[in-house]
Amino acid sequence: MTINKNDEFIIDIFDIGSEGEGIGRHEGFTLFVKNALVGDKVKVKVMKMKKNYGYARLMEILEPSKDRVKPKCELAGKCGGCSIQHLDYQKQLEYKQNKVKNCLVRIGGFRDEINLEPIIGMENPFYYRNKAQFPVSKDKDGNVVIGFYAGGTHSIIDTSHCYIQAEVNEPIIQKIREFLVQHNISIYNEETHEGLVRHILTRVGFTTGEIMVCLIINGNDLPKKEKLIQSLCEIPNMTSISLNVNKEKTNVILGDRVTPLWGQPYITDYIGDIKYQISPLSFYQVNPVQTRKLYETALSFADLHGDEVVWDLYCGIGTISLFLAQKAKQVYGVEIVPQAIQDAKQNALINNITNAEFFVGAAEDVLLVKYKEESIYADVIVVDPPRKGCDESLLETIISMAPKRVVYVSCDPATLARDLKYLSNNGYELKKVQVVDQFGHSVHVETVVKLEKK
Ligand SMILES: C[S@@+](CC[C@H](N)C(=O)[O-])C[C@H]1O[C@@H](n2cnc3c(N)ncnc32)[C@H](O)[C@@H]1O
Incomplete structure (x- = not known):
């Protein structure tokens, strides 16, 4: 057959x-x-x-399956954003919990020792994202299109409304669209690598209400920018407008250079009691409500009593580091993006946190050098790597440093399971696993794991 x-x-x-x-x-x-x-x-x-x-x-x-629901968004299924909006939210949570468990069993080789806490779901799984990136293009009739990529493609579904993004994106996109059309601003063409405007990045501080808009351009300047600034400033709480220059022929959205156009070069937001400054290039968790639960879990797994030295690797703008600094003797953060480390230092300052120090560089290099040359010590090491997980050489250094606890925050259960297997084969015991839903209606999943030295 x-x-x-x-x-x-x-x-x-x-x-x-x-x-x-x-x-x-x-x-x-x-x-x-x-x-x-x-x-x-x-x-x-x-x-x-x-x-x-x-x-x-x-x-x-x-x-139909009994778990099938009518998606709120008429674009669900077409747009690449929400791949499981048609699945009942409680079942989405079950799916994510099982996804982590399956990876731990199949890739990590764990069995009975998995102490999987009940998943922490969202109270409202809509309008939860604080960051959006809208591609800009022209359709075959020459009309400006701004929206989201259709699943698995680079063709844009023209829309300014999204049920998981902050609602203020809608007027922002409408204003930018009007500006681009009225002033005939050139739009980037992926195939020819010509044209100016490539993407629009927005960020909203959910606690402060502050709004950031950044236009990513294939050039050095935006014609008639004062008109755009004037129009965007009609939106209450507009805080930061900037340009990001990306002249590369690449799928990577942001280039390295940001030119402030109006307002502050950053927005501020709070997670718990800690205030953060966030600039366009810095990584900041996209779901602030769930992030607080994620960080509280990481803090509780770190089990700090005030006299510990903690290393927070892949620290971004110091979000987890500053959370931990409230309960530790000293925290050191390491991050590869220099701008994020500038933000981290600034964030320590504005919160009067004096027991956190930050280093720029690849975690695997910085930790090794500090360990070999300065004989640094750690009671607890926290890692929060990107999807590809930790470099094996970093895990080796962690094992040599022999901290009492390792807290692993992960956005990819497969690489998490791979790295946990390595740590558990080298003297660490898996104590607790907590899945937190940060990305409702998508298949992405965030996990925090506590490991202890055997
Ligand atoms: C998942 S984010 C976590 C950021 C931060 N812990 C937070 O919660 O906001 C991963 C971070 O690792 C950084 N990064 C990527 N590769 C790195 C490396 N080899 N060494 C250090 N940082 C790295 C990225 O720039 C990003 O800020």
């Missing part, structure tokens, strides 16, 4: 994949079906076949 492209049949969906896609089977072949859910009976059309699995398109839902 073979299955060919364009074949159609009816299948039952019995599992969910790592990208939220439904998994079904036909004649022994596994089929991955985007937008299908466990419990759905669906008609599908085969798009691509490999040796014993393939990808099929959902043509019709014949019997």
Whole structure:
């Protein structure tokens, strides 16, 4: 029996994949079906076949899963942002909890020792993001389009409203769109690498209400910028307007250089009692409400009593470091982006925190040099790496330093499981695992893990 492209049949969906896609089977072949859910009976059309699995398109839902809900957003399923808005939110949480557990078992090789706390979900899984990045382009008729990429593509769905972004983005995008059209500002073309305006970045301080707008341009200046400033300043709480120069032929959104146009070069926001200054290039968690729960978990896992030395690796603008500094004797933060470290130092200053020091550089290099040359010590090491996880050489240094506890904050359960396996094979015991939902309606998941030296 073979299955060919364009074949159609009816299948039952019995599992969910790592990208939220439904998994079904036909004649022994596994089929991955985007937008299908466990419990759905669906008609599908085969798009691509490999040796014993393939990808099929959902043509019709014949019997819906009991977990299926009507998405609020009419673009859900098309836009690449919310891949599981059609799944009941409580079931999304179950899915994320299982995703972490499966990675720990399959990749990490853990079994009974996983002490998985109940997942911390969101009270309101809508309008929760404080940061948005809108690509700007022109359609085939020459109209300006601003919105979000359709899933897995670079074609833009033209929209200024999004159910998971801050609501103030809508007037911001409308004003920028009017400005671009009225003044005939050139728009970047990915294929020819010509044109000026590439992306719009917005950030909102959820506690302070402060708003940042940054236009990413393929050039050095924006014509008629005073008109844009005037228009954006009609929005209450506008705080920072800037340009970011990105002349590279790349999918990376931001370039290295920021030119302030109006207001402060940053916005401020609070997580708990700590105030943070955030500039366009700095990493800042996108869901401030859940971030507080995440950091409180990290702080409780660090189990500080006031006399500990703590290293916070991949510290960004010092968010976790300053949280920990409230309870530690001394905190050292390490981060690769120089601008973020400037923000971290400034953040320590504005909060009168004097027991936190920050270093620029790759965590794996800085920690090794400090350990070899200055014989530094740590009671607790916290890591919060990007998706690719920790460099193995960093894990080696951590093991040599032998801190009492390691707290691992992760946005990728697969690399988390890989790194935990390494630590657990080298003298650390997995004590607690806490999943926190930071990204409702997407398949992304954030996890905090406590490890102790055996
Ligand atoms: C997931 S973020 C965590 C930031 C911070 N802990 C927070 O909660 O806001 C990861 C950070 O690691 C930084 N980074 C990436 N590679 C790095 C490396 N090799 N060494 C140090 N920092 C790195 C990124 O710039 C980013 O700020």
